[in-house]
Amino acid sequence: PIFLVVVGSSLSSGAFAAGMMQFLWYILGTGTVFLLLTIGVAFIKGGVMVTFLRRSVVPHVHFISALILIIAGVYISYYWLTSGLLLQG
Numbered sequence: 527p528i529f530l531v532v533v534g535s536s537l538s539s540g541a542f543a544a545g546m547m548q549f550l551w552y553i554l555g556t557g558t559v560f561l562l563l564t565i566g567v568a569f570i571k572g573g574v575m576v577t578f579l580r581r582s583v584v585p586h587v588h589f590i591s592a593l594i595l596i597i598a599g600v601y602i603s604y605y606w607l608t609s610g611l612l613l614q615g
Contacts, residue, residue: 532552533549535548
């Protein structure tokens with residue numbers, strides 16, 4: 527679906543160069559994601575990444591996830607209190 531949106535908006539942009547640039551940015555972004563995934567799978571299958579994660583990240587997962595949850599909650603509370611949407615009604 528995202529590919530169809532990019533192609534459709536590229537065709538309807540009106541300018542050929544602008545449409546081609548939008549399409550080029552989509553290709554570069556998608557290619558970057560696939561490249562990173564491929565390299566990640568190569569490291570995971572080699573065991574290097576699994577060993578690294580077990581030693582460094584796994585012991586701290588509960589703390590890191592709690593910290594991320596607290597930060598997200600504070601941000602959401604701040605957003606709702608400062609946006610003025612809470613007082614509308």
